[in-house]
Amino acid sequence: MRNYELWPSDRPSTEPLADGAALLRGFASRNAAALLDAVREIAAIAPFRHMITPGGYRMSVAMTNCGEAGWVSDATGYRYDSHDPETGRPWPAIPELFMALAAGAAAEAGFANFTPDACLINRYETGARLTLHQDRDEQDFTKPIVSVSLGLPAVFLFGGSRRKERPRRVRIESGDVAVWGGPARLAFHGIAPLAAGFDSLAGEYRINLTFRKAL
Ligand code: MD3
Ligand code: FE
Numbered sequence: 001m002r003n004y005e006l007w008p009s010d011r012p013s014t015e016p017l018a019d020g021a022a023l024l025r026g027f028a029s030r031n032a033a034a035l036l037d038a039v040r041e042i043a044a045i046a047p048f049r050h051m052i053t054p055g056g057y058r059m060s061v062a063m064t065n066c067g068e069a070g071w072v073s074d075a076t077g078y079r080y081d082s083h084d085p086e087t088g089r090p091w092p093a094i095p096e097l098f099m100a101l102a103a104g105a106a107a108e109a110g111f112a113n114f115t116p117d118a119c120l121i122n123r124y125e126t127g128a129r130l131t132l133h134q135d136r137d138e139q140d141f142t143k144p145i146v147s148v149s150l151g152l153p154a155v156f157l158f159g160g161s162r163r164k165e166r167p168r169r170v171r172i173e174s175g176d177v178a179v180w181g182g183p184a185r186l187a188f189h190g191i192a193p194l195a196a197g198f199d200s201l202a203g204e205y206r207i208n209l210t211f212r213k214a215l
Contacts, residue, residue, distance in 0.1 A: 004034040006100040020182025022109040028101055028148050029175025036150055036201050038095045039121055042066050045092045046084045048123050060128040066092045067118040069214040078137050080214045094119050102146045102211040109179035111144045116211035124206040130191040143213035144181030150174050151202025159188035
């Protein structure tokens with residue numbers, strides 16, 4: 001994997017989303033091309049696949065991982081696994097550029113020394129969506145989750161700690177980074193069905209990186 005320099009944002013702006021959650025608009029925009037190059041290198045080793053939910057549904061979002069632990073779903077449930085079940089090989093390492101970006105964004109939002117060991121990579125095509133859920137397969141909920149949006153824009157659904165609370169809708173664009181920690185760490189969230197479009201770097205896709213401390 002070639003090494004890329006982390007470029008600082010050219011238009012820093014932080015929007016508070018909720019207690020513990022911040023949206024860093026454009027935080028990753030100058031690194032988008034390098035991040036997408038790295039995603040292609042990862043996917044050459046651990047290909048994108050549509051996982052099956054424990055309920056037996058094929059997810060519309062295609063996924064892969066890098067890091068010591070990768071998030072997987074199959075008929076037996078959700079888990080973090082050190083190996084890719086499709087290839088039997090360990091997940092590729094998290095590139096230095098990813099680590100620097102995740103730690104930098106977390107620090108900007110008030111979470112010092114964030115060292116993720118898992119990076120789930122989601123690929124959305126037209127119509128793909130993620131229904132409201134909580135991320136609770138990780139060991140330590142005091143650590144934040146950092147998410148990086150690349151490619152086509154999307155509508156992020158951000159609810160409360162109970163599923164019945166009606167979610168807010170926030171439009172997110174390529175280069176936007178969100179940090180979810182503290183009281184927001186277990187908030188329900190999802191992605192509305194992706195609208196068709198074309199992005200000069202990612203083509204017909206939206207790519208999302210979520211950095212987690214899973215182990
Ligand atoms: C809010 N991914 O992979 S990232 C996921 O854009 C996931 O692909 C979405 O939800 C995506 O699990 C949204 C934003 C996100 C991630 C974790 C959160 C929002 C969160 C944890 C708590 C609250
Ligand atoms: Fe999630």
